[in-house]
Amino acid sequence: MVDAPTIDRQGFSLDVAAFFRRYAALTALIVLLVFNFAVTPHFASWQTLNVNLTQVATIVIVSVGMTLVIATGGIDLSVGSLMAISGAIAPMIFLSSFGRSYPALGDALAFIVPVGVAGLFGLFNGWFITRFQVQPIVGTLVMFIAGRGIGQVLTNGNLQAFKNPMFQFIGLGRIFGVPCQVVIMLALVAAAAWTLRSTLFGRQILSVGGNERAARLSGVPVAAVKRWVYAISGLCAGIAGLVVVSINSSSDANLVGLGMELDAIAAVAVGGTPFTGGQATVVGTLIGALLIQLVRYTLLANGVPDAAALVVKGAIIAGAVWSQQRGKSA
Amino acid sequence: VSAAAANPAPSSRRISLAWAARQRVMIALILLILFGALRYDHFLGAYNVLSVLRYNSMFALTSLGMCFVIMGAGIDLSVGTTAAFASVVSALLSPYGLLPGLLGGLAAGFVVGAINGFMVTRMNIQPFIATLSGMLAASGSGLLLAQNQSVSVSYDTNFTWLGQGDLLGFPVPAWIAVLAYVYGSVLLNYLSLGRYVLSVGGNEEAARLMGLPVDRVKFLTYVQSGVFAGLAGVILAAQFGAGQPAEGVGWELFSIAAVVVGGTLLTGGVGSVATTLAGVLLLGLIFNVLNFENGLGWISLSAYWQSVVRGVFLMVVVMASSGAARRAVRSA
Numbered sequence: 001m002v003d004a005p006t007i008d009r010q011g012f013s014l015d016v017a018a019f020f021r022r023y024a025a026l027t028a029l030i031v032l033l034v035f036n037f038a039v040t041p042h043f044a045s046w047q048t049l050n051v052n053l054t055q056v057a058t059i060v061i062v063s064v065g066m067t068l069v070i071a072t073g074g075i076d077l078s079v080g081s082l083m084a085i086s087g088a089i090a091p092m093i094f095l096s097s098f099g100r101s102y103p104a105l106g107d108a109l110a111f112i113v114p115v116g117v118a119g120l121f122g123l124f125n126g127w128f129i130t131r132f133q134v135q136p137i138v139g140t141l142v143m144f145i146a147g148r149g150i151g152q153v154l155t156n157g158n159l160q161a162f163k164n165p166m167f168q169f170i171g172l173g174r175i176f177g178v179p180c181q182v183v184i185m186l187a188l189v190a191a192a193a194w195t196l197r198s199t200l201f202g203r204q205i206l207s208v209g210g211n212e213r214a215a216r217l218s219g220v221p222v223a224a225v226k227r228w229v230y231a232i233s234g235l236c237a238g239i240a241g242l243v244v245v246s247i248n249s250s251s252d253a254n255l256v257g258l259g260m261e262l263d264a265i266a267a268v269a270v271g272g273t274p275f276t277g278g279q280a281t282v283v284g285t286l287i288g289a290l291l292i293q294l295v296r297y298t299l300l301a302n303g304v305p306d307a308a309a310l311v312v313k314g315a316i317i318a319g320a321v322w323s324q325q326r327g328k329s330a
Numbered sequence: 331v332s333a334a335a336a337n338p339a340p341s342s343r344r345i346s347l348a349w350a351a352r353q354r355v356m357i358a359l360i361l362l363i364l365f366g367a368l369r370y371d372h373f374l375g376a377y378n379v380l381s382v383l384r385y386n387s388m389f390a391l392t393s394l395g396m397c398f399v400i401m402g403a404g405i406d407l408s409v410g411t412t413a414a415f416a417s418v419v420s421a422l423l424s425p426y427g428l429l430p431g432l433l434g435g436l437a438a439g440f441v442v443g444a445i446n447g448f449m450v451t452r453m454n455i456q457p458f459i460a461t462l463s464g465m466l467a468a469s470g471s472g473l474l475l476a477q478n479q480s481v482s483v484s485y486d487t488n489f490t491w492l493g494q495g496d497l498l499g500f501p502v503p504a505w506i507a508v509l510a511y512v513y514g515s516v517l518l519n520y521l522s523l524g525r526y527v528l529s530v531g532g533n534e535e536a537a538r539l540m541g542l543p544v545d546r547v548k549f550l551t552y553v554q555s556g557v558f559a560g561l562a563g564v565i566l567a568a569q570f571g572a573g574q575p576a577e578g579v580g581w582e583l584f585s586i587a588a589v590v591v592g593g594t595l596l597t598g599g600v601g602s603v604a605t606t607l608a609g610v611l612l613l614g615l616i617f618n619v620l621n622f623e624n625g626l627g628w629i630s631l632s633a634y635w636q637s638v639v640r641g642v643f644l645m646v647v648v649m650a651s652s653g654a655a656r657r658a659v660r661s662a
Contacts, residue, residue: 075458077583134648135596137405141587142648146641152634259579262407262462269459307478310470314463322453 024323025270025284028316029291032298040301048297050179054247056293057181059263060286061240063271064188065122065233066264067285071196072229073209073277074129074136079237079264081147082121083257086114086241088151091160091251094167107166115238121147122234126227140230144261151253161250171246181243185286188236193282205229209277266313267292270320292316354650355592359608362615370622378618380501384493384569386614387503388413388562389584390607393592394507394514395555396585397606401518402551403531403598404450404457408464409559410581412442414574415472416563421481421573424489431489435564436557442468443556447549461552465582472575481573493568503565510558514603527551531598587640588613591647616640 036043062079069076090110093099099106121143129139165172173180196202204225207215216222237257245251271288273280295316299309366373392409399406420435442464449460483489495502518524526547529537538544562581567573586596592609594601617636624631 128645128648132649137586138590138596138644138648141583141590142641142645144583144641145587145644146638149634149637149639149641153632153638156632157634262465265458266462275456275458305474305478307470307473310473311467312470314466314470317466318449318453318455318460318463321455321459322449325454 023272025272025287025291025320028320029287029294032291032294036294036298036301040298043301050182052290052293052297053182053185054179056289057179057185058240058243059260059267059293060185060289061181061188061236061243062233062260063264063267063285063289064192064282065229065236066261067268067271067273067280067282068192068196068205068229069136069233070265070268070273070275071205071209071277071280072226073212073275074226074229075140075265075275076122076125076230076233077137077140077261078121078125078143078147079233079240080257080260081144081151082118082234082237083241083244083260084148084151084253084255085121085154086118086238087245087251087256088155088160088253089114089117090167090242090245091162092154094164095160095162103166107164110167111170111242114242115235118238118241119231119235122237123227123231125234126230129230130223130226148253151256155251155253157254159250159252163249168246168249171243184239184243188239189282189286196280196282201225201228206278206280209280211278263292266317270317272324288320291320355605355608355612355647358647359612359615362612362619366615366619366622370619370626373618373622380504382611382614382618383504383507384501386610387501387507388565388569389581389588389614390507390610391510391558391562391565392555392581393585393588393606393610394510394603395558396582397589397592397594397601397603398514398518398527398551399457399555400586400589400594400596401531401598401601402527402548403534404548404551405461405586405596406446406464406552406555407458407461407582408442408446408468409555409562409585410578411465411469411472412439412556412559412578413563413566413581414576414578415439415442415468415475416560417567417577418472418476418481418563418573418575420489420564421483421567422475424487424567425484427487428489428492431483431487431567432492432564435567436560439556439558439560439563440553441556442559443553444549446556447552450552451545451549469575469578472573476573476575478575480575481567483567483571483573485571490568490571493565493570503569506561506565510561511603511607518601518603523547523550528599528601531600533599584613587644591644593651613640613643616643 042048062083066076066079090113093110093113094103094106096106099110125140125143128134128142129136132139170180170184175183196205204215204220207218207220208222208225212222237260240260241256244256267289268285269275269288270291271281271284271286273284292313295312296309299312300306304312372378392413396406396409416435416438419438420431423434424431445467446461446464449455449463450457453460455463492502492506497505518527526537526542529540529542530544530547534544566577588609589601589606590596590609591612592602592606594606616639620631620633620636620639
C-alpha cells in the first residue's frame with residue numbers, strides 16, 4: 001500500500017495492533033463496509049457502488065496531483081480555483097460560433113485547452129514557488145485568490161448551461177458499464193502510483209520531499225521537479241473541473257471546485273501521506289477519499305443530517321492522522 | 331513595529347527581511363490612501379471611511395488571531411467557520427440581551443480554539459490538519475444549531491449595537507477592532523507571553539530547552555484565535571441582523587493573506603501586529619478603490635476583478651519581499 005519504502009528503525013514488526021494503527025484508514029474502510037452490508041438497506045448494489053464512485057471521482061482525481069505535491073513537501077491551495085477556470089473555459093469553446101460550426105474540433109479543443117490552461121497555471125505556481133523561494137502555502141494562495149476571479153471574469157459571473165452529449169461523456173458516459181470519470185480516476189491513481197514507485201521522476205519527487213538539500217547536492221533538478229509536480233496538480237484539477245461541469249450540465253465559476261483544496265488535502269492526510277514530504281502513497285489517498293465519502297454516505301443513508309456528517313468528517317480526519325502518528329511512534 | 335528587534339530566536343537576516351517587508355506594507359497603504367484621496371471626491375468622506383472600517387473590522391479580528399498563531403509557527407484554518415458558528419450562537423442568545431449574545435459568541439470561539447489547541451499540542455496533529463478538522467466541526471455545529479438557515483437576531487435588545495452602533499462618532503465594531511489591536515500590540519511587545527510566542531515559533535526545540543511552556547503557549551494562541559473569530563462572529567450577526575451558518579467561507583485564507591502581506595513570516599518566529607492591520611486594510615481598500623474607479627465611469631470592472639487584483643497584489647508583495655531577501659543575502 002505504501003508506494004515508497006520507508007525506513008523502519010524498529011525492524012519488522014508483527015504486532016497486529018500496530019499494523020491496524022498504521023493502516024487505520026484501510027481498517028476503518030473495511031469496518032465501515034461490513035457495517036453497511038449489515039445495516040444499510042440496498043447497500044450491496046451496483047447502484048450504490050456507482051453513486052459513491054461517481055461522487056468520489058473528482059476528489060480522487062484532484063488528490064492524485066495533491067499527493068505528488070505533498071510528497072515534495074509542498075501544498076497546493078489553488079486546485080479548486082483551477083477547476084473553476086477549466087470549467088469556465090470548456091463551455092466557452094464549444095458554445096462559441098467556432099465550436100458550433102466545427103463540433104468535433106470544438107469538443108476536442110474543449111477537452112484540451114482547459115486542461116492545458118489549468119496545467120499552465122499549475123506550472124506558474126511551481127515557477128513562482130521555486131523562482132522566488134516562496135512557501136508553497138503562500139505561493140498557491142495567490143492562484144487560489146486570483147484563479148476563481150479569473151474564472152468569474154471570463155464568464156462575467158454568469159452560469160453557462162449547455163447540453164453536449166459528446167463533451168459530457170467525461171462526466172456522464174460509461175465505458176463497459178463503468179462511469180467514465182471512475183475510469184479516469186483509476187487510470188490516474190495507477191499512473192501516479194507507478195510513477196512514484198518505478199520511475200526516476202518518482203524517486204526524484206520523494207528525494208526532494210525527503211531532504212531538499214541532499215537532493216540538490218546529489219544532482220536532482222529540484223526546481224524542475226517542483227515545477228512539474230505543480231503542473232501535474234494543475235492538469236489533474238483541470239480534468240476534475242471538466243468532470244464537474246459535465247455532470248452538472250452547467251458551469252458556474254462561483255461554485256465549481258469550491259473548497260476542493262481542503263477535501264483533497266484531507267483525503268491525502270487520511271490516506272497516510274505525511275505533510276513533511278519524502279513519503280507518499282497514492283493508493284492510500286484513494287482509500288482516504290473513499291473512507292471520507294463512505295462515512296458521509298453511511299451517515300446520510302441512515303438519516304443523519306448533512307451538518308452532523310460535517311462534524312463527523314472533521315473527527316475522522318483528525319482521528320486518522322492521529323492514529324497514523326501513534327502507529328509510527330509505536 | 332519593532333516587535334522582532336529583541337527576539338533572540340531567528341537569525342538577524344530574517345529579522346531585517348521582515349522589517350523591510352513591514353515598511354513596504356505601511357508605505358503601500360499610505361500610497362493607496364493618497365491615490366484614493368486625490369482621485370476620488372468622497373474617498374476620505376466620513377461615510378466611506380466608516381463603512382470600510384465597519385465592514386473590515388471582522389477580518390481585522392480574525393487576522394489578529396491568525397497573526398499570533400502564525401508567529402507561533404502554526405496556522406488556523408478554522409477562523410471563518412468559527413465566526414459563522416459564533417454568529418449563530420450569539421444570534422440565538424441575542425433575545426437575552428447584549429451581554430449574553432456577546433459572551434455566547436466568545437464562548438463558541440473559545441471552545442473551537444481549545445479543541446484546535448488540544449489537537450495540536452496533545453495529539454500532535456499538524457496544525458493544518460487539526461484546524462481543518464476544527465473548521466469542519468465548527469461549520470457542522472453552526473449549521474446544526476441554526477437548522478441550515480440564517481437566524482434572525484433580536485431587535486428588542488440592544489444586541490445589534492455591537493455591529494451597527496456608533497460610539498463617539500466611530501463605529502462600534504471598529505472600536506472593538508482597535509482595542510483588540512492595542513491589546514495584541516501590548517501582548518506581543520511588552521508581555522512575556524508575546525515573547526514566548528515568538529520564541530516558540532522561531533525555534534521550538536530551543537524554546538523547550540530554555541524551559542518555556544511550549545505546549546501551553548501554542549494552546550493559548552489557538553484559543554486566542556478562536557476567541558477573536560468568535561468576536562468577529564458576534565459582529566457579523568449584529569451587523570447583518572442574522573446569525574449566518576454558511577458565512578465565513580474563505581475568511582481563513584483572506585486572513586492568512588493579510589498576515590503575509592503584513593510581513594509576518596509563515597515559518598513563525600517573526601511578526602508584527604500593526605502591519606497585520608495594514609495588510610487587512612490594504613486588501614480591503616483594493617475593493618473600495620475598484621468601486622470608486624467604476625463610479626468614475628472611465629472603466630467598468632465587475633466585482634469579480636477584485637479577487638484577481640487581490641491575488642496579483644499578494645503576488646507582488648511576495649515577490650518584493652523576496653527581492654529584499656536576495657539583496658539582504660548579497661550585502662550580508
